[in-house]
Amino acid sequence: MTNRNRTGTVIWLIAVICSVINVAFAAQVETPMVQDLDGGGYEIYNVYDVVAKGPSADVRAYGAIGNGIADDTDAIQDAIDENRSVLIPQGYVFMVSGLVVPENRTLFGGGSLRQIAGSSSALVDVQGDNVTIRHLELDGASVGTGLPGIMADAVISNLKIINCHVHHCTHSGILVKQVQDVLISNNYSHDNAHPSEAFGDGIYISETTNAVISENIIRDNKRDGIVVTKKVADSEFVVVANNIIEGHTAWSTAAIWLELNDNNGKTSIVGNVCRGNRNGIMATDQDTSVTIVGNAIEGQPGQSPYIGDGIFARGGVVSNNTIKYQGNGIASDASNTLIIEGNHIADVHGQGIHVIGPQMDASCKLTIADNQVFNAAYGIRLSVSSGNLYNLVITGNQTRKKDGGAWGLRIDSNQAANCIDNAIVANNNFTDSTACIVSNYPSQIGRAIFSNNIGASVQTVSADTTVSFQETVLVNASGGPRTITLPKPANGRIVTIKKIDSSANTVTIQNNSGETIDGAAAYSLPAQWSTMTVGSDGTNWYVK
Known part of the structure; x- marks a missing residue:
């Protein structure tokens, strides 16, 4: 089932629940x-x-x-x-x-x-x-x-x-x-x-x-406006729907605050209007059964800079929300499986979508798909201060920069181990970003496929470089021989490397950590316009 179909199913189920509730309580509502x-x-x-x-x-x-x-x-x-x-x-x-x-x-x-x-x-x-x-x-x-x-x-x-x-x-x-x-x-x-x-x-x-x-x-x-705390048991539910919540501006307050302590039931936050609050919706529990769908969240337009999070969620589904005038659009520490899909985020001071210091289990999955982020300092930012991000999918997103420069996707890490593993970053549009995809430690990106990202596919380098997110690397070796290190193998990953200068300096392409290139440890590009395209089966690289 696609993410879009999954979200549609969730919205349909919520509608059914609300219909049943309305029938049950119809005689009481005036x-x-x-x-x-x-x-x-x-x-x-x-x-x-x-x-x-x-x-x-x-x-x-x-x-x-x-x-x-x-x-x-x-x-x-x-x-x-x-x-x-x-x-x-x-x-x-x-x-x-x-x-x-x-x-x-x-x-x-x-x-x-x-x-x-x-x-x-x-x-x-x-x-x-x-x-x-x-x-x-x-x-x-x-x-x-x-x-x-x-x-x-x-x-x-x-x-x-x-x-x-x-x-x-x-x-x-x-x-x-x-x-x-x-x-x-x-x-x-x-x-x-x-x-x-x-x-x-x-x-x-x-x-x-x-x-x-x-x-x-x-x-x-x-x-806070509305607070829901403590565990919701199996086969039970809490629905917070179609409320108007305004003017909760004190430190660490929110329009809607959820703290459900490993909730096993179903909690749905649907169709609420949150205006002029410090934070919009805060789901601080490690929970995959919270659904936050179709809410309109607008912070404090007169605040400079904008503060608070539009939505904070550690797990579940965050889909089709509209967020403006907040410090961050959607924030998470990705403690559990999380889908962030189809949201519209505009005019935020910091990150449109910010995943911070995750502690994910290898069985969990993070999906960031089909979101629009306009006027943010960062479109999507992954700040991996501890743990790893596993099973990451970033696809179909569009970002437009805030005045003064921005990144479409930024990956930060202060670790020695792989911070990103088993990842797909594909079909995103980062053309209006100052730097489309950047990482402070590219070598820490593990098995990952970067494909068809508009504005991020081609990069020109003139120094020794380890390939991280690039699909095509143009190498200028006029200043001396250059070495390009391939990324860690990921099944389906394709990388093209081309020598673009006319000097006699050689470009050497080497493996990352012991894998081979057509059975060899390295490959050379001796002449201008010589090119090598390699694909991976997840273990080694093969010249195409």
């Missing part, structure tokens, strides 16, 4: 409380267009006043304890110090719950199965310490948080741990911040499986 004002921003409006199934209890019938002054905690708690469906009506502000929601409950209605100063509990603490919270405003009022707006931290299942406006909480706006089967959709979570500690996320979920976080607006929280 008109959002967040309205797009013709592209000019977002406004929150209270709307009560939901009729709960079965009898509902109005909290006012239990003595709640809702004037924004009186403490309504006990009255509302009584209504929750005695009824499965509780109406918190529109147009009222109910002051509470924390509500506990047991199993089989629905809270709804368009009203506002506001945290009382001196509170020590989350505004709403879910402690039972089958709970729905929808069409409510939860105002943390920036009081207390470490208090979420909505919290579920218990081994429970079937939680739905829909169309809520959560803000100014002193912990995460929505915090969910240990819960199975979760829908968090069409909420607006913003300006949540711990008063002294470095946390306060829009949405935080941990040890939570079969979760969908979709179509939320997350803005200007102290820490």
Whole structure:
């Protein structure tokens, strides 16, 4: 299966999962409380267009006043304890110090719950199965310490948080741990911040499986927009899809942060819009089951220089994303099999795609294919400070340089061993780069095929040279005899060497590490325009 077909299959599977989820939760999703004002921003409006199934209890019938002054905690708690469906009506502000929601409950209605100063509990603490919270405003009022707006931290299942406006909480706006089967959709979570500690996320979920976080607006929280941590078990999933996440600019923060600890389930980050954040999507776990597809990531256009990574991933699939105004477009330490394919990256300060210090197992594979990188200092950069890059495929990419010069593909290493092994670099377009392919230690490139790379096929040399990425080497020996050392043999690799000067100096072509050239250790080009083309079977070289 080709990489493109593989990506298509992944996107199809995600679509199927989302369709199934939407059908399962369709009865629970109503008109959002967040309205797009013709592209000019977002406004929150209270709307009560939901009729709960079965009898509902109005909290006012239990003595709640809702004037924004009186403490309504006990009255509302009584209504929750005695009824499965509780109406918190529109147009009222109910002051509470924390509500506990047991199993089989629905809270709804368009009203506002506001945290009382001196509170020590989350505004709403879910402690039972089958709970729905929808069409409510939860105002943390920036009081207390470490208090979420909505919290579920218990081994429970079937939680739905829909169309809520959560803000100014002193912990995460929505915090969910240990819960199975979760829908968090069409909420607006913003300006949540711990008063002294470095946390306060829009949405935080941990040890939570079969979760969908979709179509939320997350803005200007102290820490990250959406955080997903801990392991997702086999045959389970987390989907983060079609959210708008803006304004998370503190050091080491991101629009979406994943830390899944060798995840075995399926985690899909699809179709999100991340704007004005320090980092876009950070998948810091060593995991091959994370799929990051079709996201639009735009850093801070006014920042000089641009900072942060658009996407950081150690494994999985990173495909068809659009990234602008970041320090790097896509970064990775390639700890596991990783496919970076079909992304569009523009206007980044550093590298379009940067693979750093990999620790790959020989069974892993790194594929960088069909990406477009425009206006970057480096198009694709491999910085191999330790370990090796195995089974590398770089194909079909196009790079255009940033003003002041750039490299299409740069390979850096500070090792004595082969840093690149079993590699194919083919059919890339590096014509607009100052230097198309460069390496600070060409001799450390192991078995590799370089073929049909536009702008990188031909190189003229006038000194002794070890062939690394070149397909054709033109040798000027007018200054004295020259020796060209062939690269390490790779099955299918073809190299052409031509003497271009008219001097009597000989060009000697020698093997790299004991392999032969038509059974000999060396081959000579004595005269101008004499040429040798050799091909390899992976063990030795043969004159064509």
